[in-house]
Amino acid sequence: MAAKPSTGGEGAAPGSQTLLRGLAILEAVAAGARDLAGLASALGTTRSTTHRLAAALVEQRYLTFAPRDGYGLGPKLLELGFRAQQAAPVTRVARPHLERLSEACGDTIHLGVLEGDWALYLDKLPGRRRIEISSRVGERQPVWSTGLGKALILDLDEARWRHFHHLGEARGGHDPDLETWLARMRAYAARGIAYDREENEPEVRCVAAPIRDASGAIVAAFSVTSTVQYMDEVRMEDLAGTVREAARAICRDLGWQDLGWQDLGRPAIGWAE
Amino acid sequence: MAAKPSTGGEGAAPGSQTLLRGLAILEAVAAGARDLAGLASALGTTRSTTHRLAAALVEQRYLTFAPRDGYGLGPKLLELGFRAQQAAPVTRVARPHLERLSEACGDTIHLGVLEGDWALYLDKLPGRRRIEISSRVGERQPVWSTGLGKALILDLDEARWRHFHHLGEARGGHDPDLETWLARMRAYAARGIAYDREENEPEVRCVAAPIRDASGAIVAAFSVTSTVQYMDEVRMEDLAGTVREAARAICRDLGWQDLGWQDLGRPAIGWAE
DNA sequence: GAACAAGATCCCAATATATGGGATCAGATG
DNA sequence: CATCTGATCCCATATATTGGGATCTTGTTC
Numbered sequence: 001m002a003a004k005p006s007t008g009g010e011g012a013a014p015g016s017q018t019l020l021r022g023l024a025i026l027e028a029v030a031a032g033a034r035d036l037a038g039l040a041s042a043l044g045t046t047r048s049t050t051h052r053l054a055a056a057l058v059e060q061r062y063l064t065f066a067p068r069d070g071y072g073l074g075p076k077l078l079e080l081g082f083r084a085q086q087a088a089p090v091t092r093v094a095r096p097h098l099e100r101l102s103e104a105c106g107d108t109i110h111l112g113v114l115e116g117d118w119a120l121y122l123d124k125l126p127g128r129r130r131i132e133i134s135s136r137v138g139e140r141q142p143v144w145s146t147g148l149g150k151a152l153i154l155d156l157d158e159a160r161w162r163h164f165h166h167l168g169e170a171r172g173g174h175d176p177d178l179e180t181w182l183a184r185m186r187a188y189a190a191r192g193i194a195y196d197r198e199e200n201e202p203e204v205r206c207v208a209a210p211i212r213d214a215s216g217a218i219v220a221a222f223s224v225t226s227t228v229q230y231m232d233e234v235r236m237e238d239l240a241g242t243v244r245e246a247a248r249a250i251c252r253d254l255g256w257q258d259l260g261w262q263d264l265g266r267p268a269i270g271w272a273e
Numbered sequence: 274m275a276a277k278p279s280t281g282g283e284g285a286a287p288g289s290q291t292l293l294r295g296l297a298i299l300e301a302v303a304a305g306a307r308d309l310a311g312l313a314s315a316l317g318t319t320r321s322t323t324h325r326l327a328a329a330l331v332e333q334r335y336l337t338f339a340p341r342d343g344y345g346l347g348p349k350l351l352e353l354g355f356r357a358q359q360a361a362p363v364t365r366v367a368r369p370h371l372e373r374l375s376e377a378c379g380d381t382i383h384l385g386v387l388e389g390d391w392a393l394y395l396d397k398l399p400g401r402r403r404i405e406i407s408s409r410v411g412e413r414q415p416v417w418s419t420g421l422g423k424a425l426i427l428d429l430d431e432a433r434w435r436h437f438h439h440l441g442e443a444r445g446g447h448d449p450d451l452e453t454w455l456a457r458m459r460a461y462a463a464r465g466i467a468y469d470r471e472e473n474e475p476e477v478r479c480v481a482a483p484i485r486d487a488s489g490a491i492v493a494a495f496s497v498t499s500t501v502q503y504m505d506e507v508r509m510e511d512l513a514g515t516v517r518e519a520a521r522a523i524c525r526d527l528g529w530q531d532l533g534w535q536d537l538g539r540p541a542i543g544w545a546e
Numbered sequence: 547g548a549a550c551a552a553g554a555t556c557c558c559a560a561t562a563t564a565t566g567g568g569a570t571c572a573g574a575t576g
Numbered sequence: 577c578a579t580c581t582g583a584t585c586c587c588a589t590a591t592a593t594t595g596g597g598a599t600c601t602t603g604t605t606c
Contacts, residue, residue, distance in 0.1 A: 015564060016329040018291035018593070023333050030356050036554065046595045051555065056289035060296050067554090067602080073357035075393055079411025081354010082397075083303050084346035095399075099372060120348050124355075126368070138352025290592060291564065309583065319566045324584065340573085340583090 021045060022053050026077070029063060034070030081138070088113065090211060090220040091122050093253045098125055098222060101246045105239065107226040108133040112148045113219065115140065117167055119149040122220070131227050133204070144168040145175065147196035147208035151221035154189045154210050161185055175199055193240050194221075198228060205231040207239045209247035213254045222247070294318060295326050299350070302336060307343035354411075361386065363484060363493040364395050366526045371398055371495060374519045378512065380499040381406040385421045386492065388413065390440055392422040395493070404500050406477070417441040418448065420469035420481035424494035427462045427483050434458055448472055466513050467494075471501060478504040480512045482520035487528040495520070 021043055028042040040050040054071060057063040061076040085091050094111055102109050102125040110133075111123040118140035126132075135141070143149030144164040153164060165181050176184065176199060188194040194208045208223035224239055231239075294316055301315040313323040327344060330336040334349040358364050367384055375382050375398040383406075384396040391413035399405075408414070416422030417437045426437060438454050449457070449472055461467040467481045481496035497512055504512075 015325045016291060016295070017563065018289060019295035019326055019329055020333070022289070022292035022295065023330075023335065026353060030353055035552095037552095047554085048556085048595055048597090049593080052288045052593085053292055055555085056292055057296075060293070062296065073353060073360055075357070075388065075411045075413070077350065077353045077357045077411075078395070079354070079409060080299060080303055080346060080350045081352070081357065082410040084348070084350045084354065087346055096401075099376075103372075103376070115348065122351070128369070136352060137355035138348050138350075140348070288593060308581095310581090320583085321566055321568090321585085322564075325564085328584085 018053070021049075022057060025050070025054055025057060026062060026073075029071050029073055034072075039071070085122060085137075088122055088220075090250075090254070094211065094220070094222065094250045095123065097246050097250045097253070098123070101224070101242065102127060105224055105242065107224045107230065109222060109224055110135060110148055111220060111222045112141075112152070113221075114143070114149075114152045117143065117164070119143050119146055119152055119221075121148075127226075129226060129230060133225050142168055144181070145196075145200040146223070147194050147200075147206035147225070148221050148223040150185065150188060150194035150196070151208035151210045151223065152218060154185075154192070154194065155218050158182065191240075193244060194223075195236065196223075196225075197236075203227050205236065207236055207243050209243045211247060211254065212251050219254070222250075291326070294322075295330060298323070298327055298330060299335060299346075302344050302346055307345075312344070358395060358410075361395055361493075363523075363527070367484065367493070367495065367523045368396065370519050370523045370526070371396070374497070374515065375400060378497055378515065380497045380503065382495060382497055383408060383421055384493060384495045385414075385425070386494075387416070387425045390416065390437070392416050392419055392425055392494075394421075400499075402499060402503060406498050415441055417454070418469075418473040419496070420467050420473075420479040420498070421494050421496040423458065423461060423467035423469070424481035424483045424496065425491060427458075427465070427467065428491050431455065464513075466517060467496075468509065469496075470509075476500050478509065480509055480516050482516045484520060484527065485524050492527070495523075 024043045025039055028039050031042075033039050033042050036047055036051055036054065039054060040047050043050065045053075054063060054065075058065045058071075058074070061074045063074045064072045066072070090113065091111065098109050098111060106128040108127040108129070108131075109125040110121055112119045112121045114120070119142070121135055121137050121139050121141065124135060124137050141149060143153060145168055149164075153161065161182060162178065165178050168175075184195075192209065194210075196204070196206045196208070198205055204225065205228055206223045206225035208221055210218040211220040211222065213219045222243075224243055297316045298312055301312050304315075306312050306315050309320055309324055309327065312327060313320050316323065318326075327336060327338075331338045331344075331347070334347045336347045337345045339345070363386065364384065371382050371384060379401040381400040381402070381404075382398040383394055385392045385394045387393070392415070394408055394410050394412050394414065397408060397410050414422060416426060418441055422437075426434065434455060435451065438451050441448075457468075465482065467483075469477070469479045469481070471478055477498065478501055479496045479498035481494055483491040484493040484495065486492045495516075497516055
C-alpha cells in the first residue's frame with residue numbers, strides 16, 4: 001500500500017536497486033501478496049518491472065506461481081532456509097534433545113542465539129497444547145524481555161546487562177525497572193536458569209537455559225514456554241530440573257564433537273555480528 | 274571456479290541481471306563460498322560488483338558477514354524458508370505424527386509433494402541410525418525411482434505412470450524396465466503403500482505412504498528410509514502397518530480441519546505448478 | 547455463444563542504473 | 577616495521593533496467 005521511494009530505506013546501499021526490489025518482492029509475497037498488482041503496489045513499481053522481476057524469481061524457484069492462486073514462496077527458499085539452519089551446528093545437535101523434551105513436557109520450545117543486540121530464533125517445536133505461541137523461526141526478539149534472551153546473556157557483566165535493559169526502555173518497555181531486573185538477572189545467573197513469569201506478556205511464562213560449547217561459552221539457549229494455566233510455580237520448579245538436564249545433555253554433545261573450533265573466543269555459531 | 278557468462282543460463286529471462294547475480298551469490302554461499310574472491314570467481318564478476326551485491330544482501334540480512342569467517346547464510350533465509358514450509362498445511366499437520374513415527378522406528382523420514390514432474394522434499398527427520406541419507410529439504414528428486422515419488426503418483430492412470438518412467442529413462446535410468454515397474458506400481462497402488470527395495474540405490478530401502486486430504490486426493494507422501502541391514506523383508510512388512518497407521522492419522526487431521534479448500538480439484542498445497 | 551473484464555506477458559526507445567578498473571583502507575603475518 | 581590478503585570506496589562509461597502501452601490468455605457475464 002505504502003509506495004516506498006525507489007532509492008529508499010535508511011542508509012540503503014546504492015547500486016543494487018534491482019536486487020533490492022527483487023528481495024522486496026520475496027518479502028511482499030511472504031507478507032501475503034498474491035498477484036502482480038499487489039506486488040506492484042507494495043514496492044511502488046510498474047506492472048512490467050514487477051512482472052519481470054517476479055518472473056525471474058519464479059524461474060529460479062524462489063517463488064512459485066499458479067495461475068489461480070498467484071505467487072507463493074518457492075522451494076529454493078525452503079532449501080536455503082534449511083541450509084541456514086543447519087549452518088549453526090547447535091541446531092543439529094540440539095534438535096533430538098529438544099524433541100525428547102517436547103515429548104516429555106508438551107509445551108512450545110524455542111532455540112535461539114544472540115545476534116547483535118537481539119535474540120534470533122533458530123528453531124521452534126510447537127508442543128501439544130491448544131495455545132499457539134506467536135513466534136517465527138528467523139525472527140528477532142528483544143533480549144531483555146524474553147526468557148530465551150535472558151538465558152543468552154547470563155554470563156555477561158552488569159554493564160552489559162544494563163545495556164540490554166536500556167535497549168528495552170528505548171522501545172517503551174516499562175515493565176520491571178532496572179534494579180528489579182538486575183536483581184532477577186543475578187538470581188538467574190546464580191541458578192543457571194532464566195525464568196519469565198509473565199514479565200514480558202501476561203499469561204505467558206517460560207523457563208530457559210543456556211547452551212555452552214566445549215569452551216564453556218554460551219552459544220545458544222532454549223526455552224520452554226506455556227500459558228500460566230499450565231505453568232504454576234510448582235511446575236516451573238519441576239521444569240527447571242528437566243530443562244537443566246536437557247541443557248546438560250546438549251552441552252555434552254557439543255563438547256564431545258571435535259569439529260575443531262580453532263577460535264574459542266568467538267561463538268561457535270555463524271550468526272554473531 | 275567455472276565462469277558462467279553474465280547473461281547465462283538456458284532460456285534465461287533477460288532484464289534482471291542484477292537480481293540473478295544476487296541470487297547466484299546466495300547459492301554460492303550456500304555451496305560453501307566464504308570470501309569475496311570465492312564469490313567473484315563463482316559468478317564471474319569483478320570484486321567491486323560482487324562486493325556491492327553481497328553488501329546489499331548482508332544489509333537485508335539474507336547473508337551474514339563476520340570479518341574472520343566471511344559470508345554465511347542469513348536469518349532472513351531462515352525466516353522465509355520456515356514460512357515457505359508452513360505455507361503447505363501438510364507440513365504443520367504431519368510433523369507431530371512423523372515425529373512420533375520417527376521416535377518409534379528410528380529411521381530417516383521424509384515428507385514430500387509432487388511439484389510438476391518432480392518429488393519435492395518438504396521436511397526431513399534425521400532418525401537415530403548412524404547412516405546419513407543424503408537428501409535435503411527443498412530438493413527435487415525423480416518421482417519414478419524414489420519410494421516417496423511412487424507413493425505420490427499411486428492414484429494416477431497407467432498413461433501417466435508411463436510418462437514418469439519415461440522421464441527416468443531420459444536421464445539414463447536403466448533400472449527396472451517399464452513392464453516390471455508398472456507391475457510393481459499396480460501392486461503398490463492396490464496396497465496403498467509403496468516400497469523401494471534397493472531399486473533406486475543399492476543398500477537403501479524404504480517404505481512410503483500417500484497422504485490424502487478431505488477430498489481424497491493425494492496431496493503429499495512420506496517415506497521411512499534405512500539401509501538394508503535395518504530393513505529386511507520382515508521389518509518392511511512390519512513397517513507397512515506402522516506407516517499405514519501414521520498415514521491414516523495424518524489424513525484424519527487433514528480431513529477434519531476446516532480451512533475451506535474451495536477448489537477441491539486442485540491440491541491443497543501450494544507447490545503444484 | 548459472443549462480448550467483456552481482469553490479469554499476465556511482451557516489446558522497445560530513453561535514461562537512470564549497474565559496472566569494473568583502480569585507489570584506499572584494515573588488520574593479519576612474518 | 578614491511579608486506580600481504582582481502583574488504584571497501586569512488587567515478588566516468590556503457591549498458592542493463594525501466595515503464596508506457598500493446599497484446600494475449602482465461603474466466604465471467606449477459
